[in-house]
Amino acid sequence: MSHVFLYALLGVGLFVLGLYALIVHAHLLRKILAINVMGTGVFLVLVALAGRNQDTLPDPVPHAMVITGIVVAVSATALALILMLKVNGATGKNELPDRDRD
Amino acid sequence: MTANGQTGKTFRLLLVLLLTVMAVGLGYAVLELHSSAGGLSKQVATNLEASGVSNPVTAVLLNFRGYDTLLEMAVLLVALIGVWSLGGIPDYRESSPGPVLDTLSRLLVPMLILVAGYLLWVGTHAPGGAFQAGSVLGAAGVLLLLSGWRLEKIFAGLPLRVILILGLGAFVTAGGGFLLIGNVFMEYPSALAGELILMVEAAATLSIGVTLAALFLGGRPEAGLDK
Amino acid sequence: MEALTLLQWVFDSLLVLCLFWLAGRALASPDLFKAIVLFIAFGLLMALAWVRLDAPDVALAEAAIGAGLTGALLLAALARLKSMGDLYRDDSDCGETKGDDS
Structure with a gap:
């Protein structure tokens, strides 16, 4: 087992950790942080598995996909932050309202 | 909860x-x-000379999987349109930057622009490329915005929008212009592939840098002819 | 080269543990500013992880975008949240104390 599988397991762990934080926290900024951590976990799995053959050069296609993914993630984070600021400006709260708590 | x-x-x-x-x-x-699966690295290695560059990641990004990169630049643009269409967030409170930010931005911004140009050029044969250079340029833009600089009003209308769509437009032109001589969409002629990739990367660097800095600013800058 | 591979394994395990711990602390910290700063540190260490995985292009992109730009965006959004929260401080209805609201 080469060392790339260690990073792949870290990617899985980060994904699950981010998912837990996404479900449990109510504050919108924390949810955005959690989604970024989940995205980083997915990228780790992709790039780690691209280099799992130690005899050849690493596969460049997942590297290109992850570079694209990092740029898309930052633009989605920027849009999500502006949406959060709009929600805060409209309602005064930092969380989305619960449906059954009127 | x-x-x-x-x-x-x-x-x-x-x-x-x-x-x-x-x-x-x-x-x-x-x-x-399985540890023995090599993925696509063999196919990329055999076709690398035909792609025009010698960095395999740049070849995949700009030539083999160029369509994905085209759509990704469109995604950046759509995110900026989304941010601008949500209306203005009030700008930062007017406060002069402290001496540290002032000096650092004067020292760092020219160096960041230089590093961005170097990363763009070296991306053809070493790690680097358009996205890395564009993000360093975006960081320079963020540093400028933090120290209080704002775009002049005469440049904030059409010239800003031209630079924003320059990357996407150059890519579509390079990919679609050769439909006239009979190639399929996004197929470069082999003799021109290296130069085309560099031209598209240069336009994309400018676009990505300006888009990222505009995403940081959050609001649409006011345009006008008078100061 | 037994000593070199052992050193590489030690370095990899330390980096993986450090990344997981940083992500956990960033998502669980009650102070939002501290959480964002820990997230920026997480992004910088992630650039090291990409280098260990033979992906220098991804490392360059992550160092510039993942640590730099995302951190700047998050800090700017937090500053705007706080300044908008000051406007609502007088007439907010926080009957229940929120542990993770700063």
Whole structure:
């Protein structure tokens, strides 16, 4: 087992950790942080598995996909932050309202 | 989620249990993959000279999987349109930057622009490329915006929009212009591939840098002819 | 080269543990500013992880975008949240104390 599988397991762990934080926290900024951590976990799995053959050069296609993914993630984070600021400006709260708590 | 303590505790315990099962399943799936599969690295290596560059990641990004990069630049533009269409966030309160930010931005911004140009050029044969150079340029833009600089009003209308769509437009032109001589969409002629990739990367660097800085600013800059 | 591979394994395990711990602390910290700073540190260490995985292009992109730009965006959004929260401080209806609201 080469060392790339260690990073792949870290990617899985980060994904699950981010998912837990996404479900449990109510504050919108924390949810955005959690989604970024989940995205980083997915990228780790992709790039780690691209280099799992130690005899050849690493596969460049997942590297290109992850570079694209990092740029898309930052633009989605920027849009999500502006949406959060709009929600805060409209309602005064930092969380989305619960449906059954009127 | 902090309303009712007891529902919270059982809910969290159940969630931790389910997520542990999911993590174990995913970890098993990841570890079971064969170590001998090489993926696409052989195909990329055999076609690398025909692509015009010698960095395999740049070749994949700009030539073999160029369509994905085209759509990704469109995604950046759409995110900026989304941010601008949500209306203005009030700008930062007018405060002069302290001496540290002032000096640092004067020192760092020219160096960041130089590093961006170097990363763009070296991306053809070493790690680097349009996205890395564009993001360094975006960081320079963020530093400028933090120290209080704003775009002049005469440049904030059409010239700003021209630079924003320059990358996407150059890519579409390079990919679609050769439809006239009979190639399919996004097929470069082999003799011109290296130069075309560099031209598209240069336009994309400018676009990505300006888009990222505009995403940081958050509001649409006011355009006009008078100061 | 037994000593070199052992050193590489030690370095990899330390980096993986450090990344997981940083992500956990960033998502669980009650202070939002501290959480964002920990997330920026997480992004910088992630650039090291990409280098260990033979992906220098991804490392360059992550160092510039993942640590730099995302951190700047998050800090700017937090500053705007706080300044908008000051406007609502007088007439907010926080009957229940929120532990993770700063």
